[in-house]
Amino acid sequence: MPTLAIDRDFLREFADLEKPVQDRVEEVFAKFDRATHTGLHLEKVTHARDRRFRTIRIGKSHRGVVLAPESGDIYTLLKVLPHDEAYAWAARRTASVNSATGRIEIRDSEAIDTVRPHLEQMAATRQREEPAELFAEVADADMHRLGIDPQTLEFARVLTDPVQLETARMFLPTTQWQVLYGLATGMAPEQVWDELGAAITSGGDGFDPEDLDAAVRRSPDRVVLVDGPGELMAVFARPFDLWRVYLHPMQRDAAEARHSGPARVTGGPGTGKTVVALHRARALAERGAGPVLVTTFTSTLAESLAAGMKVLADTPEPLEAVTVEHVDKLAHRVFREVHGPPQLLQNQRERELWTAAAEHTGAGFSPAFLAEEWRQVILAKRIDSADAYLAAKRTGRGRRLGAAQKARVWQAVWEFQRELRDGGLWTHESVCAEAARILAERADDDKPYRHVVVDEAQDLGPEKWRLLRAAVPHAPDDVFIAGDTHQRIYANRVSLREVGVDVTGRSRRLRVNYRTTAQILGWSLELLHGESIDDMDGGLETLAGCRSEVSGLPPQLTGFANRAAELRALADTVREWLGADVLPSEIGVAARSNRLAEEAADALVQAGVAARMLRGGQAEEDAVSVGTMHRMKGLEFRCLAVVGADADRIPSAKALTPESEDAVAHANDLQRERCLLFVACTRARELLNVTWQGEPSPFLPKAG
Numbered sequence: 001m002p003t004l005a006i007d008r009d010f011l012r013e014f015a016d017l018e019k020p021v022q023d024r025v026e027e028v029f030a031k032f033d034r035a036t037h038t039g040l041h042l043e044k045v046t047h048a049r050d051r052r053f054r055t056i057r058i059g060k061s062h063r064g065v066v067l068a069p070e071s072g073d074i075y076t077l078l079k080v081l082p083h084d085e086a087y088a089w090a091a092r093r094t095a096s097v098n099s100a101t102g103r104i105e106i107r108d109s110e111a112i113d114t115v116r117p118h119l120e121q122m123a124a125t126r127q128r129e130e131p132a133e134l135f136a137e138v139a140d141a142d143m144h145r146l147g148i149d150p151q152t153l154e155f156a157r158v159l160t161d162p163v164q165l166e167t168a169r170m171f172l173p174t175t176q177w178q179v180l181y182g183l184a185t186g187m188a189p190e191q192v193w194d195e196l197g198a199a200i201t202s203g204g205d206g207f208d209p210e211d212l213d214a215a216v217r218r219s220p221d222r223v224v225l226v227d228g229p230g231e232l233m234a235v236f237a238r239p240f241d242l243w244r245v246y247l248h249p250m251q252r253d254a255a256e257a258r259h260s261g262p263a264r265v266t267g268g269p270g271t272g273k274t275v276v277a278l279h280r281a282r283a284l285a286e287r288g289a290g291p292v293l294v295t296t297f298t299s300t301l302a303e304s305l306a307a308g309m310k311v312l313a314d315t316p317e318p319l320e321a322v323t324v325e326h327v328d329k330l331a332h333r334v335f336r337e338v339h340g341p342p343q344l345l346q347n348q349r350e351r352e353l354w355t356a357a358a359e360h361t362g363a364g365f366s367p368a369f370l371a372e373e374w375r376q377v378i379l380a381k382r383i384d385s386a387d388a389y390l391a392a393k394r395t396g397r398g399r400r401l402g403a404a405q406k407a408r409v410w411q412a413v414w415e416f417q418r419e420l421r422d423g424g425l426w427t428h429e430s431v432c433a434e435a436a437r438i439l440a441e442r443a444d445d446d447k448p449y450r451h452v453v454v455d456e457a458q459d460l461g462p463e464k465w466r467l468l469r470a471a472v473p474h475a476p477d478d479v480f481i482a483g484d485t486h487q488r489i490y491a492n493r494v495s496l497r498e499v500g501v502d503v504t505g506r507s508r509r510l511r512v513n514y515r516t517t518a519q520i521l522g523w524s525l526e527l528l529h530g531e532s533i534d535d536m537d538g539g540l541e542t543l544a545g546c547r548s549e550v551s552g553l554p555p556q557l558t559g560f561a562n563r564a565a566e567l568r569a570l571a572d573t574v575r576e577w578l579g580a581d582v583l584p585s586e587i588g589v590a591a592r593s594n595r596l597a598e599e600a601a602d603a604l605v606q607a608g609v610a611a612r613m614l615r616g617g618q619a620e621e622d623a624v625s626v627g628t629m630h631r632m633k634g635l636e637f638r639c640l641a642v643v644g645a646d647a648d649r650i651p652s653a654k655a656l657t658p659e660s661e662d663a664v665a666h667a668n669d670l671q672r673e674r675c676l677l678f679v680a681c682t683r684a685r686e687l688l689n690v691t692w693q694g695e696p697s698p699f700l701p702k703a704g
C-alpha cells in the first residue's frame with residue numbers, strides 16, 4: 001500500500017498558497033492511494049542531482065515535488081511551486097540518511113557546491129592574517145560520529161566566521177547544521193551528542209544510507225505519514241498547528257513513553273511542555289486503560305488546554321475519555337458530592353479572624369504571618385495536633401520559632417480553625433484537603449480517573465497535589481507532570497515526594513524553544529541568572545542548554561521621564577507593529593499591576609488603537625490584549641510590550657514579605673517577582689519591548 005507523507009516545511013508553506021492551488025493540492029493527494037494503483041504520473045526531473053526527486057501535476061500552473069522511493073512505498077510531499085520553480089527546486093537538492101540519527105535529511109547541494117569555493121578563498125586570505133578556522137578544534141572522527149557527512153564536512157572545514165554558518169542554515173541539512181551550530185557555540189562534541197540524544201535511534205552505524213523509506217519512518221519530527229484522505233484533510237485543515245503532527249523526538253518520547261509510575265517533563269519556556277501534555281493525554285486515552293484527567297491550576301489555563309485538546313483530536317472519540325478541568329473545580333465537585341456546596345470564608349472575614357487570633361495570642365505575630373504559617377506548614381503538612389506542630393520541620397519558613405512561640409502560634413491557629421468549624425466555613429484549601437481525604441478513602445476501582453496529566457505543575461500547592469494523587473490509583477502511567485519551576489508565579493513550593501508523587505528516574509527535560517527568538521530567550525534567561533531554583537524533587541532545576549533556533553531582533557529596552565511619555569511611546573510602538581501587518585490579536589501588553597494595565601489600555605484606546613483588558617485569558621480577534629503579568633501565563637504573542645518595569649514596581653513592594661519578618665520568605669518572594677517578569681517576557685514570539693519610567697527594575701539585564 002503506498003503511503004503519503006507530508007514534510008513539515010511544506011505544511012508551513014501550504015497556508016501561504018492561493019486558495020485554488022490549495023484546493024488542487026487537496027484533490028490530487030486525496031486520491032493519491034488510488035492513483036498509485038493506476039500508475040502515478042510522477043515525472044522525472046531532468047539534470048536532477050538526486051533521481052529520487054519527482055514532480056506531480058497540481059492544476060495547470062503548479063507542480064508538487066515528491067520524494068519517491070526506489071524501493072518501499074512512502075511518497076513524501078516536499079514542496080508545491082509554480083511549474084518552472086518546482087523543477088528548479090527539485091534539481092538542486094539531494095536527500096540522504098543522517099548517519100547518526102538514521103533520519104531523513106534534504107539539502108540544497110547545488111548551493112553548498114557553489115558557495116564553498118568562495119568561502120575557501122576567503123579562508124585562504126584570512127589565514128594569512130590569522131588562522132581562524134571555525135572548527136579547527138574538532139576532529140574529523142568527532143564530526144563523523146555526530147552525523148556530519150563528507151559534503152557537509154568539506155564545507156564546514158572552510159568556515160571561518162559564525163555568520164557564514166548562520167547563512168548556511170538555508171542550504172545545509174537541518175540536523176547537521178544544528179550539530180555545527182552547537183560546536184560553533186563552544187559545546188564539546190560530547191555535549192552535542194547528548195543534545196542529539198533523543199534523535200538517535202537504536203541501530204547505530206547500521207543505517208542503510210540508501211533506504212529512504214526507513215529513514216522517513218524514523219523522522220516523525222519532520223515527516224508525518226498520512227493514513228488515508230481523512231487524515232490528510234485533517235493535516236491540511238490546520239497548517240499552522242505544526243505541533244499537532246510533528247513532535248521533536250524528545251517530545252514524542254515524553255508523550256508516548258510507558259512508565260511504571262509518575263513521570264514528568266520539564267524545560268524552559270516555550271519548549272512544548274503543554275504540547276507534550278496534550279499529546280500524552282491523547283495517547284493515554286487511546287490506550288484505553290480508563291478516563292484521563294487533564295488539569296492545571298487556573299480556569300483560564302484549563303480553558304486553553306481544552307481548546308488545545310480539541311485541536312489535537314482528529315475525531316471526537318479519543319476526547320470522550322478525557323476531561324479537562326482545573327484542580328479547584330475537581331475539588332469542589334468531589335466535595336459537593338458528599339457534603340453539598342461549601343460555605344466559603346470570604347477574604348475580608350479571613351483577615352478579621354486572623355487579626356482576632358493574632359491579638360488574642362499576644363505574641364507579636366502579624367495576621368499575615370499566622371495565615372501563611374497555617375497554609376504553608378499546618379495545612380501543607382496536614383498537621384492536626386500541637387505535638388505534631390511542635391515536631392514539624394517548617395521548610396521554606398525563615399523565621400525560627402522556639403517551642404514557646406510555636407505553642408502560641410498553635411493556639412492562634414486552633415482558634416482560627418475553631419471559628420471555621422463553628423461557623424461551618426471552608427476555604428479553597430480546606431475544601432481541597434477534604435476532597436483529597438474523600439478520594440483517598442475510595443478503593444482503586446472506584447477512583448474517578450485512571451490517569452492524570454498536570455500542566456503548569458510548579459504552581460500547585462500540596463493539598464492540590466494530594467487531591468490529584470488520590471484521584472487515580474497507584475498504577476503504571478498514573479500521573480504525568482509538565483512544568484517549569486522557573487515560571488513559578490504563586491507562593492506554592494512543593495516536594496513531590498512528600499505528596500506521594502515520586503518521579504525519580506522518570507523525568508525528561510526539553511531544550512528546544514519553539515516560541516521565542518534566540519535573542520529574546522537569551523536576554524530573558526539573564527533575568528534569572530544566578531538564581532537557584534528548586535526542582536520540586538529535592539534538587540535544583542536548570543535551564544542550561546535551553547535554546548531557540550530562530551534568530552530575530554534583540555529586545556528593545558527604553559526608559560522614560562514619566563508614565564505619560566512611556567505610554568505615548570507604547571501607543572507609537574503598537575501602531576508601528578500594526579503598520580507592519582501584525583494583527584491586533586498578535587500583540588500583547590503586560591504590566592505588573594491591574595491598575596497600570598488599565599492605564600495602558602486606556603492610553604492605547606485614546607491613541608486610536610483597539611485594546612482590551614484580558615479577561616478569560618483568550619486574546620480577542622480585533623484588539624490588542626492588555627493584562628497583568630499573571631494573566632499572561634499560558635499565552636503567547638508575536639509582539640509583546642512590557643510596561644512599567646520601574647525600579648519601585650518590579651519587584652512589587654506589596655508582594656514582598658518584609659525581610660525583618662521572615663528573611664527566607666522575603667528571598668522567595670523576590671525570586672517569584674523575577675520569575676513573573678521572566679514569564680511575561682518569554683510570551684513574546686518575535687519582538688519584545690520593555691519600558692519603564694525613572695529608574696529601571698534592578699532585575700533587568702542590559703540589552704545584548
Ligand SMILES: Nc1ncnc2c1ncn2[C@@H]1O[C@H](COP(=O)(O)OP(=O)(O)OP(=O)(O)O)[C@@H](O)[C@H]1O
Nearest residue numbers: 242243246247248269270271272273274275514515
Ligand atoms: N513540535 C513542535 N512543532 C511546532 N511548534 C511547536 C512544537 N512544540 C511546541 N510548539 C509551539 O511552541 C509554542 C510553545 O509550546 P508550549 O506552550 O507547549 O510550550 P511550554 O513549554 O508549555 O511553554 P511555557 O512553559 O512557556 O508556557 C507553541 O506555540 C507551540 O505550538
